[in-house]
Amino acid sequence: MTDGIRARAAVAHECGAQLRIEEITVRDPGPGEVRVRIAACGICASDLHVWRTGEGIAFPAVLGHEASGVIEAVGSGVAETSLGQPVVIAWIPSCGACRACRAGRTHLCSAMSTDAHDGSLSLNGTPLGRYMSVSGLSQMIVVNERCAIPVPPDLSLRSVCPVGCGVTTGFGAAVITGAVRWGESVAVFGCGGVGLSAIQGARIAGAGRIIAIDPNRARLELAGRLGATDQVSPDETEPVAAIHALTGGGAELAVEAAGNAAAARQAFDSIAPGGRAVVTGLTSYSEEIRVPMVSLLLDKSLHGSIHGSADPARDFPKLFEFVRRGELRLEEMAGPDFPLEKVNDAFEALASGRAIRPRIVFEQTP
């Protein structure tokens, strides 16, 4: 083993300031760890949020938590047969020892961190924060082997990287947290990567009416191609009334994927008695939502959801199988692609709403 290896990474030095491409040091993998050469990393709205606000992270840090790559070095205790294995990185640690993991609820693993400082990445001797314990905006990272989920070799690492966050978050919000059943009506607020994945999850699970709500016309059209049966622009139609009209009294399930409290309240208001509203978006930590207490008496529920309540080791392989069958369509939501040097353009593309899921593709990726 050595003193580590040099890698290029996009480093966030302060809130909202341009990310800088720097040569950092990636330490060797320790016991139970693997070093992954990153192939691709999607830019998620949460990256944008922490970069702008600093909430949940201390700078300097390396953002990016929706990454795929190939295992190129292993620490002690990890089988050498893992070398060369293509993987998607899970930001859920699934430690196996905490109360949540022992109860089979690994998405609530207490080892999860928005700002891991494990010393595995450093810049001129200064440890770098690792957003969601991933830091996919680095050519190489070190993660626990439990967080490197194998990808079937016939799938493109570029295509499947969003399974690491947005796809699982949306799909799981509808299918796992929201437990959509066949024939149920589903309303999805926000048609970014998470919302479009919720729509696809609802379609694959056999939902009946799937109503997409977004002010962006192009996104509504894409939602239609990916499974939405109805599209509502809140700039033209009041969405809660529209959903009640389309469903004859409210949706059974509503998913908030717009990242704001107003949409969460609308999601709750759009469900029928007995319905479930699932909130996925990350907002400012001080944001609050209010719902009329009396409406809870109608068996309505308001659920939070993190990472779609998914267990990466259990659920990523299922998602990969849907990708292989062409049922879960990732490329239509993805891109455009940027090299690491253009990372600030990728952030701008997401911030402006021009791109749904801009992606950094590293030069070694086929």
Ligand SMILES: [Zn+2]
């Ligand atoms: Zn994310």
Ligand SMILES: [Zn+2]
């Ligand atoms: Zn745990």
